[in-house]
Amino acid sequence: MNAEEISQLLAFADKLVYEKTGKHLESREKDILKQTLEGKGYKHFKCDNLRNSYIKQIVAPALWQKLSEVTGERVTKTTAIAVLQKLQKDRLEEQTNPEVRSQQNPETQKECDRNVTHPIVESARIDELLASSASENHQTPPNTSTWHNFINSLKPGLPLLLSSALIGSGFGLSWLANWYGVTNHLAGELPKAQTGYDWALKLNPGSPSGHYNLGNLYEDQQNYQAAREHYSKAMQDDFVAASAYNNKARLLIIQDNKPAAAVDLLQKALPLAKDKMVRYDIHKNMGWALLKQSRYEEAETHLRTAVELKSDRAPAYCLLAQILDHRKDKKAALVLWQKCLGYASMYNKDEAIWIGMARQRMNNVRN
Numbered sequence: 241m242n243a244e245e246i247s248q249l250l251a252f253a254d255k256l257v258y259e260k261t262g263k264h265l266e267s268r269e270k271d272i273l274k275q276t277l278e279g280k281g282y283k284h285f286k287c288d289n290l291r292n293s294y295i296k297q298i299v300a301p302a303l304w305q306k307l308s309e310v311t312g313e314r315v316t317k318t319t320a321i322a323v324l325q326k327l328q329k330d331r332l333e334e335q336t337n338p339e340v341r342s343q344q345n346p347e348t349q350k351e352c353d354r355n356v357t358h359p360i361v362e363s364a365r366i367d368e369l370l371a372s373s374a375s376e377n378h379q380t381p382p383n384t385s386t387w388h389n390f391i392n393s394l395k396p397g398l399p400l401l402l403s404s405a406l407i408g409s410g411f412g413l414s415w416l417a418n419w420y421g422v423t424n425h426l427a428g429e430l431p432k433a434q435t436g437y438d439w440a441l442k443l444n445p446g447s448p449s450g451h452y453n454l455g456n457l458y459e460d461q462q463n464y465q466a467a468r469e470h471y472s473k474a475m476q477d478d479f480v481a482a483s484a485y486n487n488k489a490r491l492l493i494i495q496d497n498k499p500a501a502a503v504d505l506l507q508k509a510l511p512l513a514k515d516k517m518v519r520y521d522i523h524k525n526m527g528w529a530l531l532k533q534s535r536y537e538e539a540e541t542h543l544r545t546a547v548e549l550k551s552d553r554a555p556a557y558c559l560l561a562q563i564l565d566h567r568k569d570k571k572a573a574l575v576l577w578q579k580c581l582g583y584a585s586m587y588n589k590d591e592a593i594w595i596g597m598a599r600q601r602m603n604n605v606r607n
Contacts, residue, residue, distance in 0.1 A: 246277045260310040414443040448477030485509035499529035520549040554583035558594035
C-alpha cells in the first residue's frame with residue numbers, strides 16, 4: 241500500500257468508528273493502525289514511548305476489539321487491512337451505485353448519506369467565529385441555580401473561564417462557551433459541542449456566531465429544519481452573514497431542490513464575503529444552483545471564478561465537467577473529470593457521487 245492508500249484507509253476506519261460511537265479514534269489508536277497498514281510488526285511499533293509488549297498485549301487488542309464491534313467483522317492485526325479494504329469498497333459502491341443504494345434498509349442508507357467531512361467544513365472558519373463572539377454585546381451571566389452546571393461543563397477551559405471572570409462581562413463568558421463548543425465540534429464530540437453553543441446563546445441570545453455554529457451542528461445531525469432556522473438568525477450579523485447565507489443556500493440546493501431560492505441567498509452573500517474560502521464556496525454553490533436551472537453560461541462563469549480562487553478543490557471541476565458534457569465537448573469535459581477525480585474524496589457525500597460519474601465518463605472513453 242502506498243502512502244495515499246494508507247491515509248485513505250486510516251480515514252475510513254476513523255469514519256466507521258465515529259459513525260457508530262460518535263467519537264473519533266484516539267491518537268494512539270491511529271498510530272497503531274497506521275503502522276499496521278504499513279506492514280510493520282509489533283516489535284517495530286513506536287507509540288507514546290510504550291513498551292512493545294504493552295502495545296501487543298493491551299493497547300492493540302483493545303483497538304482490534306473496537307474495530308470488530310463497529311465493522312461487524314473479526315478484526316485482528318492480520319485481518320485489519322483486508323476487512324477495511326472490503327468495507328471501503330462496499331461503501332463506495334453503495335454511495336455511487338443507485339441500484340445498491342435502493343436495496344439498503346433505511347437505517348443503512350441513512351448512515352451512507354452522512355456527510356463525514358470535517359465537522360465544520362462548509363465555509364466555517366474558527367478564527368472568525370471566535371472573533372465574532374468577542375465583538376458581541378455585553379450580557380448578564382446565567383442565574384446561580386444553573387451556574388455550577390455551566391462551570392462543570394467547561395472544566396477543560398477553566399483557565400479561560402477565570403480570565404473571563406476577571407473581565408467581568410457576559411460577552412467573555414459567551415466567547416468561552418463558543419470556544420468550548422467549537423473545540424469539541426472539531427473533535428467530533430457533538431453533545432459537548434451543543435452544550436457549549438447552547439450556553440453561548442443563553443449568555444447572549446443574539447449571538448450570531450452561536451446561531452451559526454449551532455446551525456452547523458444541526459446540519460451534521462441531519463436536523464435540517466433547525467439548521468435553517470439558526471442560519472437565518474446568524475444572517476443578522478455581517479461578520480458571519482456570508483457563511484450563513486451560503487450554508488442555507490446549499491441546503492436549498494441539496495435538500496429542498498429550490499435552486500432559484502438558493503441563488504437569491506447567494507447573491508446577498510457574495511458582497512459580504514471577504515474570506516477566500518467562503519467566496520469559493522459561494523461561487524461554487526451559485527454555479528451549482530444555476531446548473532440545476534439549466535443556466536449553463538452563468539453557471540460556468542461562477543464555477544470558473546471558483547477554480548481561480550481555489551484550484552485544489554474538487555466540486556467546481558465536477559460541476560464544470562457536467563456543463564461541458566451538456567455541450568458535447570467531450571475532450572474538455574474529460575480533462576475536468578480527471579481533475580474532479582483527482583481532488584474528490586469518497587468520504588464526502590456530494591463528491592462520492594461525482595467520483596462515480598467521473599469514473600463512468602472515463603470508462604466510456606476507454607471503451
